[in-house]
Amino acid sequence: MSQSPLAIKTDNVGRIYKKKAAKRVSRASSPDSSRQLVALDGVTLEVEKGELFGLLGPNGAGKTTLIKVLTTLLTPSFGSAEVLGYDVVREPKAIRERINMVSGGETSGYGILTVKENLWMFSQFYGVPTKEAHRRSDELLARLELTGMKDTRVSGLSTGERQRMNFCRGFITDPEVLFLDEPTLGLDVHIARVTREFTREWMRKNPERTVLLTTHYMAEADELCDRIAIIDKGRVLACDTPENLKRMLQAQPVFQIRAGGLSESGIDGIRSTTGVIGLTQEFDLETSHHSLNLILQEESVISDVVGAIGAAGGKLVGLEKHEPTLEDVFVKLVGRSLKEDVTE
Amino acid sequence: MTSLPKLHRFNSTSLEHEWRTFRIAAWLGWQVESNWTVPIVFFIYAILRPISTALILLLMYIVIAGNHRGEYFDYLYISNALYLIVMQSIANMSWTVLEDREHYRMLKYIYTAPVSLFAYLIGRAVARLSIGISTSVLLLTVGALWMGLHLSLLSVQWGWLVTYFALGIPVLLSFGIVIAGLALVITRNGEFMGEIIASMLLLVCSVYFPPDILPVILRKLSLAMPVTYWLEGMRRALAGGLLRYSAAMGGRPISPRLALYSNSDLAMILACFSVVGVTISFFFYRWIEGVAKARGMIDRITGF
Ligand SMILES: Nc1ncnc2c1ncn2[C@@H]1O[C@H](COP(=O)(O)OP(=O)(O)OP(=O)(O)O)[C@@H](O)[C@H]1O
Numbered sequence A: 001m002s003q004s005p006l007a008i009k010t011d012n013v014g015r016i017y018k019k020k021a022a023k024r025v026s027r028a029s030s031p032d033s034s035r036q037l038v039a040l041d042g043v044t045l046e047v048e049k050g051e052l053f054g055l056l057g058p059n060g061a062g063k064t065t066l067i068k069v070l071t072t073l074l075t076p077s078f079g080s081a082e083v084l085g086y087d088v089v090r091e092p093k094a095i096r097e098r099i100n101m102v103s104g105g106e107t108s109g110y111g112i113l114t115v116k117e118n119l120w121m122f123s124q125f126y127g128v129p130t131k132e133a134h135r136r137s138d139e140l141l142a143r144l145e146l147t148g149m150k151d152t153r154v155s156g157l158s159t160g161e162r163q164r165m166n167f168c169r170g171f172i173t174d175p176e177v178l179f180l181d182e183p184t185l186g187l188d189v190h191i192a193r194v195t196r197e198f199t200r201e202w203m204r205k206n207p208e209r210t211v212l213l214t215t216h217y218m219a220e221a222d223e224l225c226d227r228i229a230i231i232d233k234g235r236v237l238a239c240d241t242p243e244n245l246k247r248m249l250q251a252q253p254v255f256q257i258r259a260g261g262l263s264e265s266g267i268d269g270i271r272s273t274t275g276v277i278g279l280t281q282e283f284d285l286e287t288s289h290h291s292l293n294l295i296l297q298e299e300s301v302i303s304d305v306v307g308a309i310g311a312a313g314g315k316l317v318g319l320e321k322h323e324p325t326l327e328d329v330f331v332k333l334v335g336r337s338l339k340e341d342v343t344e
Numbered sequence B: 001m002t003s004l005p006k007l008h009r010f011n012s013t014s015l016e017h018e019w020r021t022f023r024i025a026a027w028l029g030w031q032v033e034s035n036w037t038v039p040i041v042f043f044i045y046a047i048l049r050p051i052s053t054a055l056i057l058l059l060m061y062i063v064i065a066g067n068h069r070g071e072y073f074d075y076l077y078i079s080n081a082l083y084l085i086v087m088q089s090i091a092n093m094s095w096t097v098l099e100d101r102e103h104y105r106m107l108k109y110i111y112t113a114p115v116s117l118f119a120y121l122i123g124r125a126v127a128r129l130s131i132g133i134s135t136s137v138l139l140l141t142v143g144a145l146w147m148g149l150h151l152s153l154l155s156v157q158w159g160w161l162v163t164y165f166a167l168g169i170p171v172l173l174s175f176g177i178v179i180a181g182l183a184l185v186i187t188r189n190g191e192f193m194g195e196i197i198a199s200m201l202l203l204v205c206s207v208y209f210p211p212d213i214l215p216v217i218l219r220k221l222s223l224a225m226p227v228t229y230w231l232e233g234m235r236r237a238l239a240g241g242l243l244r245y246s247a248a249m250g251g252r253p254i255s256p257r258l259a260l261y262s263n264s265d266l267a268m269i270l271a272c273f274s275v276v277g278v279t280i281s282f283f284f285y286r287w288i289e290g291v292a293k294a295r296g297m298i299d300r301i302t303g304f
């Protein structure tokens, strides 16, 4: 190979799930199209070797589905995908030798084995020499603060501890491309930071390594990822560095407004004001104030917004303009906040 | 490429790697099987249950045939003991697939690892198969010592025993692989499938009923089943020759149909079945794995 292949390359890749119609729904009322679910709707992406690439999207956007296709767990319905130059459908074996995957938020692991045995077993499946496997296992367990538990049976671990072990399992085989599907889901703040730092360090040690990560946490994506693809309903809406994504909003000012006495319909009224591109809200129980985050077409729209608040019987408490965040970009593209998903 | 450490380190040949996969899977299988938190459960499951089945068999025999235990009793008793091995190898791997997918939630990680799932499943099967074999041996011993089974170490045809045993294992494991493949795509109640199929085979594999006494269709089916020939060969090797009704009843073979085959005929038939079985199960599994992957079943939790 004269030119080193891309770490990941997908070309209009898609996945359709056939939904079994629920028994109660009569066939006549559910035409064929409604029994199909397009989980991935033609995704085209290129990830270079050495990149830490993020997938950001609301629940059901298709992130996990894309990872399943790339890790050879699921056949795509159309389009094509390659990992390190190998086709996911035709050359799964070559891909499996070079990748690994960690899914967060699940309780996997052989309960009868100890933490150390679980890791050792997987290192063997990937042909890592035993001595090297033990060295890596010790190092990883120490970093994830599991050293004291290395001889504990997995059945005796908490969910978060299992997930930390699972995280170690992903790294112990030293993959060329590592897929992390919400690796920090459910981890406490401290350990979540440790995993982020470790991932960064691991990438720095060898520029041939690539990570594809999905997350629900904006700050995590912003801090960690070299590039981010925002996806929704199986489509890529934008793909760029976090800085460039935020720059997309430069012409569109973002305001934070605090107001009291607003009802849901009042907020809907504000949302439908001409010139409002995006609006997300949070309610502060203590002060019973609403905190509204608004992306506007242009600065002058703010006076209409203030007017709308007054018309809805609300009382303005505070108003400030701020630099766009990744969250704002997301709201503009997807039409709703990721936080609303998470708290659901 | 560069001076960087090479990330991918598959130095071993694929055969070496499959052997390693097999060994580790066997080790894992043993850990899982020997994890009887309550030894009494193990005792009931692996020893008491088969022995009580054998006792029921003995009682039924006495009720029907009186206290005289002829070679038909030997036929029934030996078949029953050997059927434990058949059962274990057939039900076993489908159970592993379901357990790994739904209980341990590890199937997707095994599947995306560079291992052959064949080597893995067969490795996992070793522990249960050993338990099945040990229980069979135990049953035969108990039978010979206390239940009037005509079996002595001196009359066993050891050469044939080893031959039949070795030829039978690939056939049994092929069955297991095919059913494991089905378990991969079946969404509900997959855990019973292995046992249901094994029980169906009970009827047509000359376990209790020689093919001669079955209705025509079942007889044809019985004669198409490799397990029929395996059991016949194993019975002959253990009993020290063809089993016959007593002289008072004419001394004819218990299965005249199977008596048509000499020992070497049976071995040849089993050898052919092994080759065919291994080939079919290989391609069937490859195909059904593709189906599972297309349907997204490899990591589906069906809540079995
Ligand atoms: N096995 C399946 N059968 C049918 N539909 C499925 C299946 N798996 C996923 N889906 C559907 O496909 C869509 C995409 O799911 P996917 O798991 O890829 O989303 P996601 O982006 O990972 O979401 P989350 O943030 O919740 O993890 C969803 O609408 C989901 O309901």
Ligand SMILES: [Mg+2]
Residues within 6 Å of the ligand: A063, A064, A065, A181
């Ligand atoms: Mg997901």
